[in-house]
Amino acid sequence: MSTRPYYIAGNWKMHKTRAEAAELAKTLAVQLKDGKHKYLVAPSFSSLETVGAIVKGTNILLGAQDVAAEEQGPHTGEVSVLQLKDLGVHTVILGHSERRHVYKEDDALINKKVKLALKHGFEVILCVGETIEEREAGQAEVVCESQIIWGLSGVSPGDLAKVTIAYEPVWAIGTGKTATPEDADAIHGYIRRVIGRLYGNDTAQKIIIQYGGSVKPENAAQLMAKENIDGALVGGAALKADTFVPIAKFG
Ligand code: PGA
Secondary structure, X not given: OOOOOOEEEEEOOOOOOHHHHHHHHXXXXXXXXXXXXXXXXXXXXXXXXXXXXXXXXXXXXXXXXXXXXXXXXOOOOOOOHHHHHHOOXXXXXXXXXXXXXXXXXXXXXXXXXXXXXXXXXXEEEEEEXXXXXXXHOOOHHHHHHHHXXXXXXXXXXXXXXXXXXXXXXXXXXXXXXXXXXXXXXXXXXXXXXXXXXXXXXXXXXXXXXEEEOOOOHHHHHHHHOOOOOOEEEEOXXXXXXXXXXXXXXXX
16 A cells, blocks of 8 residues: 555446446446545547536546547547547546557557647556566566556656556456456556656656556455555446446445
């Protein structure tokens, strides 16, 4: 346990119609009202306006799951920082493993998005994590290190205050396999040392590092009890209040 605040975020991925998203957001607004941590929900672009109107003025922040690397222009199918700002979005999730591995986003593109989002005043959750092959080859630490160094390249110390890191081992996402709290904490500690090397120890002690990958009500408290784990980025279990609320109010 540390003195850093906990930050629990729900990534709804490509789920829910507007009506379904509204229902969940309304329930969370009521049930998390007395929650003690920092909270965020990230619905699909199509539900941002609806969910934004519901969480406005509550203790739940509005997040987007991605953003375009350019401010505007001929980019069919993309959504820009200006459009997200217009919708009241507070935070952008970037570098999610589904973006990296399914949609082939590389570190250079992710870095461009990180810098653009920060320039426009958004907070950023930068996701990093190794595949099962990389873990088995003993590469988990170097993969995360390289994704952090590239992802944060050119980000000033001042802007880093608006960045949260999410360690999401790819093999644990949506698979029901969670990293053990000890294994996750070891990588979190490593990431914190990388941040320390890049930005100094004070900054490293302050940065929030979430864990993501099959976080459930049953394992949230053990993960959060670890020194370097400061919250969670939750996918599947974020889709229902019955599972997200106990995670958000762990302990
Ligand atoms: P999961 O997803 O909780 O369903 O494993 C986590 C994520 O992808 O952010």
